[in-house]
Amino acid sequence: MYTQAIDLPQPKDTQSPAGSAENSDYQAEFDAKLARGEFIEAKDWMPEPYRKTLVRQISQHAHSEIVGMLPEGNWITRAPTLKRKAILLAKVQDEGGHGLYLYAAAETLGVSRDELIEALHAGKAKYSSIFNYPTLTWADIGVIGWLVDGAAIMNQIPLTRCSYGPYARAMVRICKEESFHQRQGFDLLLTMMCGSQAQREMVQDAVDRWWWPSLMMFGPHDSESRHTEQSTKWGIKRISNDELRQKFVDATAPQARVLGVTLPDPQLKWNEARGHYDFGEIHWDEFWNVVNGNGPCNRERLAARVAAWEEGAWVREAAVAYARKQESRLRDKAA
Amino acid sequence: MERKEWPLWEVFIRSRSGLDHKHCGSVHAPDARMALQAARDVYTRRQEGVSIWVVRADQIVASDPDAKPEMFDPAEDKIYRHPTFYKLPDEVDHM
Numbered sequence: 110m111y112t113q114a115i116d117l118p119q120p121k122d123t124q125s126p127a128g129s130a131e132n133s134d135y136q137a138e139f140d141a142k143l144a145r146g147e148f149i150e151a152k153d154w155m156p157e158p159y160r161k162t163l164v165r166q167i168s169q170h171a172h173s174e175i176v177g178m179l180p181e182g183n184w185i186t187r188a189p190t191l192k193r194k195a196i197l198l199a200k201v202q203d204e205g206g207h208g209l210y211l212y213a214a215a216e217t218l219g220v221s222r223d224e225l226i227e228a229l230h231a232g233k234a235k236y237s238s239i240f241n242y243p244t245l246t247w248a249d250i251g252v253i254g255w256l257v258d259g260a261a262i263m264n265q266i267p268l269t270r271c272s273y274g275p276y277a278r279a280m281v282r283i284c285k286e287e288s289f290h291q292r293q294g295f296d297l298l299l300t301m302m303c304g305s306q307a308q309r310e311m312v313q314d315a316v317d318r319w320w321w322p323s324l325m326m327f328g329p330h331d332s333e334s335r336h337t338e339q340s341t342k343w344g345i346k347r348i349s350n351d352e353l354r355q356k357f358v359d360a361t362a363p364q365a366r367v368l369g370v371t372l373p374d375p376q377l378k379w380n381e382a383r384g385h386y387d388f389g390e391i392h393w394d395e396f397w398n399v400v401n402g403n404g405p406c407n408r409e410r411l412a413a414r415v416a417a418w419e420e421g422a423w424v425r426e427a428a429v430a431y432a433r434k435q436e437s438r439l440r441d442k443a444a
Numbered sequence: 445m446e447r448k449e450w451p452l453w454e455v456f457i458r459s460r461s462g463l464d465h466k467h468c469g470s471v472h473a474p475d476a477r478m479a480l481q482a483a484r485d486v487y488t489r490r491q492e493g494v495s496i497w498v499v500r501a502d503q504i505v506a507s508d509p510d511a512k513p514e515m516f517d518p519a520e521d522k523i524y525r526h527p528t529f530y531k532l533p534d535e536v537d538h539m
Contacts, residue, residue, distance in 0.1 A: 152509045199489075206486050213470045216452070222472060223449045279469075286490075425474075429450070432475035 143344050148274035151217035159343055162336065163273050164218050166345065171211035172229045172236035176410050178204045180244040181253060189247060196293050197250065203286050210279040217275045230415045238396060239326050241404030248301060248308075248315035254294015255368075256316075256323040256361065262287050263357045264327065272344030295364070302369050309369070316365070317373045324388075325396045327354040358386045452501040453479040455486075457493035465497050473498075 135154040142149065149155055178201050185201065188194035212222050228234040239257055244250065265287065268280040301308045328350040331337060340346035348356075358377070365372050376389035398404065450472040456465040468487050473479035479498040487493070507515055523529050532539060 150509065152506070154510070202485075202489065206489065209471065209486050210469060216470075221449060282469075425450070428474040428478060432478075435475060 143272055143342075146344075148277065149272050150274045158339075160218050162340065162343070162345065163276065164215055164220055166340075167211055167215040167218075167276055168220070168225045168228070169235050169237075171208045171215060171225065172234055173240065174204050174208035174211060175229075176236045176240045176414060178208075179410055179413050180240055180242070180406075181250060183244055184247065184250050187247070188250075193297065200254070200290055200293065203290065207283045207286070210282055211276075214273075214275040214279045226418065230411070230418060232402070232411060235400065237326060238399040238404060239322050240410060241399050241406045242318070242322050243406050245318075246311050246315060248298065248311040249319070251294045251297035251301065251312070252315040252319045254290050254292075255298060255364070256294075256319050257326070258287060258290040258294060259361060260323045260326045260357050262291060263353050263360070267347035267353075270347055295368070298368055298370075312368075313370050316370045320373050321391060321395075322399075324354055324357070324391055325399075327351075327357065329393070329396070355385055358388050362386050450474045453483070453498040454501050454504060455479075455483040456497040456499070457483075457487055458495040459493055461494055465495065468492075470501060471498070 136156060139149070139153075139155060139159075142153075149159075181197060181204070182201050185194060185197055188197050212225060215225060216222060225234070229236070244253070262284065265280055265284055269277055269284055271277050271280070298312050301312050328334060331349045331351045334350055337346060337349055341349075362372065362377060362379075374389045376387060378387050380387045399407070402408075451474070452470055452472055453476075454470050455468055457468045458465045471479055471482040471486055473482050476498060480496055483496050483498055488496070519525075
């Protein structure tokens with residue numbers, strides 16, 4: 110669902126080492142492939158910083174999917190109708206699936222699933238800041254679909270053309286499923302807007318709380334984004350954070366009118382000359398605060414992840430024990 | 445903590461009868477039966493398939509990407525292997 114390209118200072122080891130003659134041949138071929146718009150595949154030679162950047166970005170993306178199941182999963186037992194409950198279950202299951210596609214893509218780069226999950230649980234890996242906000246009412250579930258998944262789609266469509274084959278293919282699969290997420294959200298909100306005054310107020314309140322965090326999902330301004338230039342050269346990033354954010358605002362403002370809600374930004378206004386909506390400045394202090402672990406739900410989310418992992422340990426162990434027993438029985442039979 | 449990572453399985457799906465199984469991704473699972481179950485849950489939530497194969501990833505033998513030239517270039521200059529190589533009279537060119 111959600112990539113943010115969180116640009117945190119990286120240790121200096123991501124600089125290219127002084128390449129040997131052989132390495133520079135490989136590098137030349139790698140560069141030529143990118144220039145021809147070809148994909149890099151799992152076992153192809155790639156510069157170490159390219160590999161590291163991908164591991165960081167794909168695993169952050171995978172973690173975001175998995176952590177993203179928590180705020181929504183929170184409402185499965187409280188969905189107002191059986192239909193909405195079935196839809197929400199399907200959506201949360203999709204998020205789990207998206208996480209798995211992405212972990213698998215990251216694993217093709219030579220890291221193990223366990224390492225990635227341990228990094229998340231130890232608080233060393235990042236995930237999208239959006240999931241550190243609470244889901245207070247049922248309207249939040251609709252707004253997450255409409256705005257959060259809407260922002261994710263903007264972010265993710267260009268990634269289907271990214272230069273690393275396994276990541277691009279995972280994104281194709283994810284984008285196909287993502288449209289359902291956004292549409293069910295809008296549909297949920299439309300239904301509430303046709304309800305009572307209290308329900309309409311609930312939708313507006315949810316929009317007020319989620320609008321700015323959704324804009325933050327696109328990451329820092331281009332001028333502040335440390336990795337953008339390199340990622341663009343590598344064909345990982347195709348469209349900049351600010352451009353994507355603008356596209357999202359342009360697409361969403363008319364949708365808000367159809368829904369009958371106000372987006373909480375007094376500066377939001379169509380600019381005829383630019384052919385885009387103007388909008389107000391994001392509170393970057395809040396963004397960095399959440400990214401750095403101090404959002405409303407950071408601790409709760411991580412604790413829920415760790416608890417799920419630890420409480421499931423016996424299941425994983427039992428499955429392995431069972432598989433071993435079956436194997437040894439087969440061996441005994443063969444002997 | 446002891447690492448007990450489940451082995452990796454590659455997943456191949458036949459999207460409908462008449463078509464080949466095609467690689468679509470991978471799953472971790474302790475045994476073949478659970479690998480099939482996981483592949484079903486992860487890759488066919490919207491009727492994307494009518495048949496699934498799972499293969500232990502460590503059982504797959506792959507060609508070396510660095511050996512691409514030796515492996516595949518020899519076919520490059522054998523254009524006579526293609527029907528379009530042969531220029532035939534117009535009357536029979538639909539052959």
